[in-house]
Amino acid sequence: MRAKTTHRTAVTVLFFTIILCLLTAGGCKNASKRAYRAYSGTVSVSLGLGREGILVEEHPFPVTVHVDGDYAKEGKTCVLTVPTNASDYYAYRKPLSEESEQTISFIVPAAKYSSQITIELLDSYERVIYSRTCTYQAYDEWQNMLLAGHMGKQTDTVSWPEQIKRNDLGTAVSVRTVTLTEDNLYTEKEGYGMLDFLSVDVAYFEELSSDVKNALLDWVKEGGTIVFEGSGGWTALQKMNINGFGSSKTFSAGSNQKLLYRSLGDGSVWFLGKTLSQTVSRLTDERKSQFILILSKGASGSYSEDFSSLSVYENSSLLYRLRTHKSSAETPKVWIYVAILILYLVVGIPGIYLLMRKKKRIRWFRPLVCLLAACFSILIFIVGTSTRYSRPFIRSLTVLSDENSRENENSETIYTSIQAPFNSSYEVSINPAYHVTSLMEEYYWGSGTQNGTVNAKRVVSFDFSKEQTLLSLENLTAFSSRCFALGNNISGIGTITGTVEENASGVFGTLVNNTEYELISAVVNTGNELALIEHWKPGETIDLETEQQNGRVHMMTKDQFSDGAYKNRCQWIGKLADYYEYYLYTKKEQLYVMAQIDYMPAIQQYTDYPVENDTIICLSVTQN
Structure with missing residues (x-):
């Protein structure tokens, strides 16, 4: 028993x-399935290197470090190390506060040669919890600068497409090119340090030494753009050992395709298209998000995708239903x-x-x-x-294009990858303001409350109404991706609006900051004068007459504002804070303004809207 x-x-x-x-x-x-780090949060480093993104000799430049999450909680000291010559360096230390999100600012004296700065965060025990090295180039202020180049077997000068826009200035330029060889690319760093774009033949890339490939990767991490020409560009990216790149993913780029790789601060984004003009010039996402989006159109006409390391939107105003898993810090x-x-x-x-x-x-x-x-x-x-998905979830990348900027509109496209953790049909409700297109298979249309065509093999059905656009996804296996493009022409988003009047007594009117960021500076053309508004909070209404008396609004003529230097390039016009600089440049005698926002120094705000009479400058956001 x-x-x-x-x-x-x-x-x-x-x-x-x-x-x-x-x-x-x-x-x-x-x-x-999740990638965990010892510390959750972000650290963004912004180098204010003047025009062209290159340090002008003898000019000090600002460095801003934005930290949040565990880095802000655990970090006690921020250390900036700057070499001053071949054997000496300066080390700047600043304490961190107890806030969960904060910005530390430094002013760095300019060097007269190529150099590096190192950012380190130390905890209370003086242990390094974050370290990053940034490379910058210091040159004399040249009038004509190399903007685009080609690296390959050719010996003749390469004609670069004129439709390419300068992402850093936000306006079209007359691009001059030069053919670069391995020798002058590697030994003369100004050869690639001044480039905005560099096209590389994949076949030629395979023959480069590891030192040259590392030099190219360092340049890309500091804001350069490489376009791989020809088949095999995906393999070339793998061989550059790019951080966050999934080796298990494979793509086959056709011989007529170009694979573009551009760094976005700590994250990266890849676009794969048949021509470079298919890529976009403006990218934006939720605060603190980093993303990788790859779209490739195969021979069959279908699209494949990879959203590796993609941060998802939460509480998005563009999508009604949105379900995501928790952050890595909470799992x-x-x-x-x-x-x-x-x-x-x-x-x-x-x-x-x-x-x-x-x-x-x-x-x-x-x-x-x-x-x-x-x-x-x-x-x-x-x-x-908390580690399991219980409902369908959406991962998104928002793209703002400035093709319609002259009409004071932006064209917005949201690329979404929709997945569900179960083998059953589900529905997703989307804002009806967006035109939805499937990127992967045939789809079926509906209207009102009527269902689309009945078909046992169908995967996606669209049902349009005034209240919503309903996507019905059927016959799907668990975690299978379906990609959609949501298009919309938007106006009044990220803009400054209001009414301004000018008479002999002065300038009157009210203006509203419709952006979601605090603006260090906004410039409004009121006719004969420019109104410079400082520290403008999101949603805040400014009364010009009252704020002039309070000192937040400064009136000046265009000549005073630009110091009389109307040239087709950026001009330094003075500092409005200890570490921010603002620029004014012209094209075809129309004024343009570039400003930097206060909320996140790693994000800069640019615009290429002309300043005409009674026109408010519209701002769009892009992340460096």
């Missing part, structure tokens, strides 16, 4: 142990599952057995083991829910 009872007890323990192991394995597998680590299992096997079961044996109540051993197993199963289920 005792042997039979012991056998039943052993079977019960083994049964619940197997269940817990399966639950643990499932939880660990789900948790391992449990694998060691939690291991600890629970060890606690159950090593402590729980032996502890109950010894306790019941000591109290001579061994008959309670099996019920207590069952109860313990049930409790631990519930615990693992609760811990594991």
